[in-house]
Amino acid sequence: MALAIRDVREHDLDAVLALNNTAGRSILALDAERLRYFYEQADYFRVAEIDGHLAGFLIALRDGRDYSSPNYLWFSEHYPAFVYIDRIVIANAYRRHGLGRIFYCDVNSYAEVRVPLLTCEVFLEPADDVVVLFHGTYGFQEVGQQRMGERGPQVSLLAKDLPSYTYVRDTYLENENSGLPDLPWLAGRDLPLANQDAKARRLAGERRS
Template sequence: MALAIRDVREHDLDAVLALNNTAGRSILVLDAAQLRYFYEHADYFRVAEIDGELAGFLIALRDGRDYGSPNYRWFSEHYPSFVYIDRIVVANAYRRHGLGRIFYCDVNSFAEVRVPLLTCEVFLEPIDDVVVLFHGTYGFQEVGQQRMGEHGPQVSLLAKDLPSFAYVRDTYLEHGGLPDLPWLASRVPYLTHNDSKPRRLAGERRS
């Protein structure tokens, strides 16, 4: 089995949308315009390919985005700097094989050189004990709860401290930025020119 975790490409979007909208009630349905927003603005948008098949994806955004999610807004009101996991979806055929942990390790590595906090939420209505346990064992702690809209589900707002960030900030971000290495590069999500391939930049100085 050949597994690859890579940045999303435009030709993946139809498959990503279909996967999202058949994931079940714990994942909010998207339309094409909402998915295009993520393609153009998400700081982290990676897919998993297994033997050439789309097996899952994870979307995350940094603070400072113009994003209307009530949960993202909650974190924006309470924390100055974070990466917010908006959603993770794994195809039914590839569940229970550790792909969720692989994604979380990857987004953790992305976040810990940029921000002090990794955040997300889990639904409490209906509650999924497997999901709650997964996040607890991965180091997340509840920092709040809220209801998503007047009639929406109650959610638990979770945050994970990233202790490596202080070292990265003091050693690199405040002294010229990250090294120019491919695994440290940042996604440039919105192509405003006639580029045919996503461009990635390293050495960012945001903290």
């Protein structure tokens, strides 16, 4: 079994949309417009490919994005800097292969050199003890709860401290030679060309902070 975790490509989007919308009640449905937003704006959007087949994906955004998700907005109101996991989906045929943990290790590695906090939410309605246990064993703690809209589900808002960030910030991000080393595993996602200016402004702001 050949596994690759890589940045999403435009030709993946139809398969990602189909996978998302057949994932069940615990994953909110997407339309093509919302998925295009993620493709153009998400700081982290990676897929798992097994033997050439799309096996899953994870989408995450940093603070400061123009994103209307009530859970993302909750974290924006409470924390100045974070990476927010919007969704993770694993295809039925590839569950129980450890892909969830592989994705979480990967997004953790992305986040811990950029921000002090990794965040997400889990649905409490319907309750899923396996999902709650998964996040608990990975170091997430509940920092709040809210209902998504008047009739939406109750969710538990989770956060995981990233202690490595302090060292990275002091050594690289706030050093006079600011910036992470130019290594492939430290590189951020190459957003579509239309968003390169916004990415450049973000990086410039980080170097000045």
